[in-house]
Amino acid sequence: MATQSLYRRYRPRRFSELRGQEHVVRALRNAVINNREGQGYLFSGPRGTGKTSSARILAKVLNCTNAIDGEPCCECDSCIAVEAGNSYDVHELDAASNNGVDAMRDLIEKASLSSPGRHKVYILDEVHMLSKGAEAALLKTLEEPPPHVVFVLATTDPQKVSATIRSRVQHLEFHLLPMDELEQHVRWVAADAGLTVSEEALQAVLTQGGGSARDTLSALELVSASGGDMPDTLAYDEFIEAFIAHDPGQALAALAFAVQQGRDPRTLAQDIVRYLRDCFLSLMAPELVQLPDQRAAQVADQAMRMGAAAIVRSMEKMGEILVEMRHAPDPRLLLDVALVQLTHEAAGNDMRRQRHGRAVVTPRAT
Ligand SMILES: [Zn+2]
Incomplete structure (x- = not known):
């Protein structure tokens, strides 16, 4: 197809x-x-x-x-x-x-x-x-x-x-589609077109689509072309986990892998920002998160562990990088540097770690 x-x-x-x-x-x-x-x-x-x-x-x-x-x-x-x-x-x-x-x-x-x-x-x-x-x-x-x-x-x-x-x-x-409505639509399309898509892949497709019918169906197309399983490129958790663990090596490896899979650094940066935004919303206004339930729970868990302050700083940093990338001869390099900084900065000084590794946000006067 x-x-x-x-x-x-x-x-x-x-x-x-x-x-x-x-x-x-x-x-x-x-x-x-x-x-x-x-x-x-x-x-x-x-x-x-x-x-x-x-x-x-x-x-x-x-x-x-x-x-x-x-x-x-x-x-x-x-x-x-x-x-x-x-x-x-x-x-x-x-x-x-x-x-x-x-x-x-x-x-x-x-x-x-x-x-x-x-x-x-x-x-x-x-x-x-x-x-x-x-x-x-x-x-x-x-x-x-x-x-x-x-x-x-x-x-x-x-x-x-x-x-x-x-x-x-x-x-x-025009508005983005509510997630349950989009999920219904995607399930119907997949069945009608005779596509075999794993449940995990379907959830990834909905996440990737972010409420846009066109983007969701494009993601479905990509998944079905790769045999109905979730392509590794759709996983952004790696970046967030790297921020949480303050592990620059993990972030750079995730970037290298994504680029190797054919991802464009700019699109990737945009996707990371979108992911961070979902994390932020899940802490501040969970009802606005446009994700399937199972995925929303995973994002909420990551958001709790990362903490609101670190999420906001990361969003700001990535926003700056996106602007700089427009004119950069080597956007990949900018993203490399940003990821290294973020894995350090995400450590922040406004989070205390509890025994279970959950980050606790304390209000900051900025
Ligand atoms: Zn007519």
Whole structure:
């Protein structure tokens, strides 16, 4: 099975198949049912939560010849064309790669050529990456959109979208999926696709996905490609255990192993930060931890042993390293150095060790 295909194969085709975004679905379906769809939408939310899928479903239902109850039929010529990605009514532009004024001008010219009775839907992904000039061109069109044209702007970072653009569009926020809902979905996908995945691997997949349907299915794909067992690269416990044990050797060995397995140092650093964040949340606000129960218990145990102060210091340090890594000729070296420092710093002076090795946090005035 080709990589990345699971997500495409199980991509939602109707609003009712979109998971965990009930508020968005309700707003869009009601608008369609009452013929009151907006001409500009901003879909914001973490990657892999269904923003582009929703935009495509909206494009489908607006041009569907048998739309029922705000849902596309997914069978008429128009629906099939949208799904195949060759409909003349849907145009997608990735602002991250086509952020120039020319691309935007081209798109706007197309937008003004409307075909009667059809809705033209323009999907602009990662709209916060548009150049200033392109943004100005878009803004002009959003102020006076041609009839039957709908703009769907998608972004992972709504704060970076200019306030003027935000004021011209209806903002709908997408959320990460609750863990139990995602687990249900992944189990269903694995069964439906006939994948054999061990329970341990399934839990690792959910951890890796962090609430994003796309990332979770990509992780599932990776696991199933390696025979249904958990690839060693998915284990971040090693780093945390090294911090707890103040063992630089263990941290460096874990890094060397991960790099050898083909992990990119930057992604790895991001994953360690995410892991530390889960540790932090499990101490401060356990209800916000997006992990399967069994995994959440393991993280909580590690977090207790590491201690809140050491976790926060590690998150800060890793955050700095991530910024430095952007321009570093050798990001691996930066991560090496950071890990050595962290295994020392994590020792801290604000933790006392009890007989059972549990770290106790004492308040600090920083
Ligand atoms: Zn249809």
